[in-house]
Amino acid sequence: MRFSALMSHQVRRYRAVLVVLALGLALFLYISSMIATSPEMTRGGALEAMLALVPRGMLKVLGIDPATMTTAGLLSLSYVHPFVLLAAGVWAARIPSGSLAGEVGAGTMDLVASRPVARWQIVASAAITLYAGMAILMTAVWSGMAIALGDRGELDISPFRFLPLAAAQFLLFAALGSLALLCSSLARHGGEALSWSVGIMAVMFALDFISRSRESLAFLRWATLFTWVKPQEIVATGSLPAGTVGVLLLVCVAATGGALVAFGRRDL
């Protein structure tokens, strides 16, 4: 009963944000997919001609392989469009920051934690909200694209080819959100937790680009989680690499475990 009260508290707080983000993402993916699959884009040679205009170095930094680029490959890039990354990043940083450090800083945590509610339950309710919300967001992303592909019935691209990519993005942002949860479990205020979380995401995002810009900096890819999601490759193979699943799951488990321990031991 107490845990369900905690969960309903979380849902009550964040449901409006979740609905807006999910609808926005679905609409964005629908529009971008309709554009990517428009007759002008799928006409023979149009995509190649467009890619030919972009310098090779830039394509490499963007993680685009022009040699294997297809319409499905182009669609896969919608999953890493800045709007999608921003929306998923907002959820991954905001929910953990607000649920733990935010409530501590505001003083409302006193009312919750002074009741017979275990600290782990408080962290677990935040984690479940984070993961469930992220699953809904990635389902919205996939659904927007699936509806567009349904409308473009003449194209022989199954929306189910993109499910592994949606799952990879879910795992990526769940892992980033778990790191945010760890930051939040240690911070005194929501603002502090949010700053750390956004900072970590921004640095990892930048490192992903930098590691692709020069061979000598390629080693930096090991310092960012973004390196584990390669949209074009995942859609081309139609499966999620075991390494991606393993690493991202490991980060989720380790960071959430760390948050459980840290929040359980700290002074509120």
Add this chain to the structure above:
Amino acid sequence: MGAVLSLHGVSKRYGKVQALEDLTLEVLEGEVFGFLGPNGAGKTTTIRIVLGLISADRGGFSAPPRELIGYLPGELALWPERTGAETLGLLARLSGRPPLWRERLLGSLELDEGALRRRVRTYSDGMKQKLGLVQALQCAPRLAVLDEPTKGLDPLMQQSFYAVLEELRNDGVTVFFSSHILTEVERVSDRVGMIRSGRLVALGGVDEVRRAQRRRVRAAFAEPVDAASLCSFGEVISRDGTAVELLVSQAELPALIARLGMLPLADLEVEPPRLEDAFLEYYR
């Protein structure tokens, strides 16, 4: 009467600041215990340790399970987007006990249905404090821990709160409340504890603590007297020709009065000991 709450040698340090030092006290079943001290004395730290919000560096305590504790924070923060009714509902569910006393408290503190339907962000400070009191007490706690409970309440509402406190006392609830309003503590407490710089400096019944204090004695004489001759009875705090004011312990009072009788005494005033004097004595 057994102790509902007891602390044994509790110490807590925040960096270089020693917030609590070897604090030992007991709060007995069914009593209203006033915990007095100036800001930063360690009152809130003590309360937060009892509630498990922070941990003590040393020492231990025993308290009822948290299901049976009602808590009003000193810096009450509520969720501004929730209505009053939603807030009470959520906090009762988190307590895991039915809100048996909610209606009674809402009536006593004059929080009506209309107010409960409004979002908390529209509440005045006083209304928030009332809601805070209701959430703390609605589930019929065995121990009520109230940190500065009358903060933000107007004088009329303070009277209502004292009435609620009386009801709690009649229901056998143990109340542990912190305050720096001496008249309030004096009025409602059975026993008081005074804390300064993290150390307990006085503990006992209100009368006991009061009596332990020196009395203020004002003597007026028909002609000038040598005030120095009265110094052996207590502390002369002012002398003005024919008037002398002293602080005298209970034990020295009969001897002083006998001595004054030998002087050309015109008027004599002995103030009953006040908790405020005790407070000022300890914190000066």
